[in-house]
Amino acid sequence: MNEEMNQKISQFLDNELDYDEALHLLQDLHTNPELTNTLNRYEAISHALKTDQFLNLSADFSAKVSQQLQHEPIHLLPRKKSATRSFPYQWLALAASVAVVSVLAVRSLPNPGDNDKLPASSLQVAQQQTPKNLPNPQVDTQKTESEIPLNARINDYLQAHNGSVYANNPNLKSIARVTTYNQK
Amino acid sequence: MNSQKRTSEHLDEDLVARVQQGDKKAYDLLVIKYQHKIVQLVNRYLKDPSEAQDVAQEAFIKAYRAIGSFRGDSTFYTWLYRIAINTAKNYLVSRSRRSSQYEVDIQDAEATENAPQLQGIETPERLLMNEEIVKVIRSAIDNLPDEMRTAIMLREFEGMSYEEIAEAMECPVGTVRSRIFRAREAIDNKLNPLLTNGDF
Numbered sequence: 001m002n003e004e005m006n007q008k009i010s011q012f013l014d015n016e017l018d019y020d021e022a023l024h025l026l027q028d029l030h031t032n033p034e035l036t037n038t039l040n041r042y043e044a045i046s047h048a049l050k051t052d053q054f055l056n057l058s059a060d061f062s063a064k065v066s067q068q069l070q071h072e073p074i075h076l077l078p079r080k081k082s083a084t085r086s087f088p089y090q091w092l093a094l095a096a097s098v099a100v101v102s103v104l105a106v107r108s109l110p111n112p113g114d115n116d117k118l119p120a121s122s123l124q125v126a127q128q129q130t131p132k133n134l135p136n137p138q139v140d141t142q143k144t145e146s147e148i149p150l151n152a153r154i155n156d157y158l159q160a161h162n163g164s165v166y167a168n169n170p171n172l173k174s175i176a177r178v179t180t181y182n183q184k
Numbered sequence: 185m186n187s188q189k190r191t192s193e194h195l196d197e198d199l200v201a202r203v204q205q206g207d208k209k210a211y212d213l214l215v216i217k218y219q220h221k222i223v224q225l226v227n228r229y230l231k232d233p234s235e236a237q238d239v240a241q242e243a244f245i246k247a248y249r250a251i252g253s254f255r256g257d258s259t260f261y262t263w264l265y266r267i268a269i270n271t272a273k274n275y276l277v278s279r280s281r282r283s284s285q286y287e288v289d290i291q292d293a294e295a296t297e298n299a300p301q302l303q304g305i306e307t308p309e310r311l312l313m314n315e316e317i318v319k320v321i322r323s324a325i326d327n328l329p330d331e332m333r334t335a336i337m338l339r340e341f342e343g344m345s346y347e348e349i350a351e352a353m354e355c356p357v358g359t360v361r362s363r364i365f366r367a368r369e370a371i372d373n374k375l376n377p378l379l380t381n382g383d384f
Contacts, residue, residue, distance in 0.1 A: 007361065007365040010364060010365040011361060015192050016345070017191075022191070022195050023195060026216055026217060029213075029216050030212055030213060030216060039216075039220075040219075041375070041379070042372070043221075046340055047220075048318055049340045050340065050341070052318050053314060053318075054317040055227060058237060061215075061237060061240075062215045064241055065219075065241050065245065066208075066212050066215070068241070069211065069248055072248060072249065074208060075203060075251060076206050077204040079205070
């Protein structure tokens with residue numbers, strides 16, 4: 001038993017005990033001066049090996065400190081808020097944010113079932129539905145191609161993708177319309 | 185090694201929290217844990233082991249009084265270390281005021297903080313005894329079986345963890361644990377007659 005405790009003291013000195021073992025050993029050291037003496041000697045040997053100076057602590061060192069502390073008032077500070085307590089709320093907020101983003105993302109996706117219903121291309125619809133009081137984007141693009149090359153590129157893109165599967169999608173039709181409308 | 189370090193710091197944090205909640209016994213455990221380190225530290229300044237113990241006790245009392253303001257910005261030991269150094273310096277100042285015989289330059293004390301051998305105000309008898317004890321320790325180390333000597337030297341001089349020593353010596357961690365303990369025990373057994381008869 002004693003040998004086992006001494007080995008634990010040796011490990012404690014080397015910082016090789018885990019939390020529970022170290023706490024139990026400290027409690028044993030608190031009640032057993034013989035064990036404290038062993039710790040002090042091992043510490044003194046370790047110190048002497050490194051510094052050539054042997055410094056053996058008196059056995060009642062900690063008892064003297066404890067005795068002096070008897071007259072000291074105790075501390076009663078408010079408990080610190082545990083960091084782990086705030087975690088559930090943070091995770092909840094994060095999960096809610098992810099859910100909202102997911103719903104928005106799903107709603108903005110094109111509905112593949114609608115593709116067959118509308119045979120007309122998006123370009124055709126865009127041209128038909130352009131408001132009359134707005135300039136025709138195609139004509140306008142030809143006129144000001146050097147000034148606003150972006151419009152030309154958009155129209156080229158729409159024409160190039162005229163026959164694609166997505167061109168018949170009503171969601172994309174509205175996008176095409178808005179794009180044309182915005183590019184003055 | 186790192187995980188062990190974290191564990192040790194967590195233990196300190198928990199003990200400090202207990203002290204801050206009115207548990208004085210938790211402070212006793214912190215004193216037991218760090219008493220030797222603090223006395224060694226103070227002795228580097230004072231160069232007198234018996235005075236060093238008194239000043240170290242004072243440092244522990246001061247630390248207890250101030251523990252309410254400890255917020256964990258540094259480790260408990262770093263915080264305690266600073267208190268101990270300040271207490272030692274203040275003691276040196278007051279001692280030098282009391283008697284010019286003991287006048288000590290604090291800057292000199294700081295400069296020699298890590299000096300391996302200190303020439304202080306210890307008595308010749310004590311110095312002689314110290315010399316003898318160190319000789320016995322060295323001799324005990326020399327007489328250890330090779331594996332034990334290697335294990336304790338890697339630990340004490342190289343500061344290696346048990347895991348690192350096990351790797352270096354190609355043996356299980358449990359064997360390293362046992363070898364280091366046996367080495368300490370052997371040195372302690374050689375030392376015991378001197379300590380029971382001597383002044384130390």
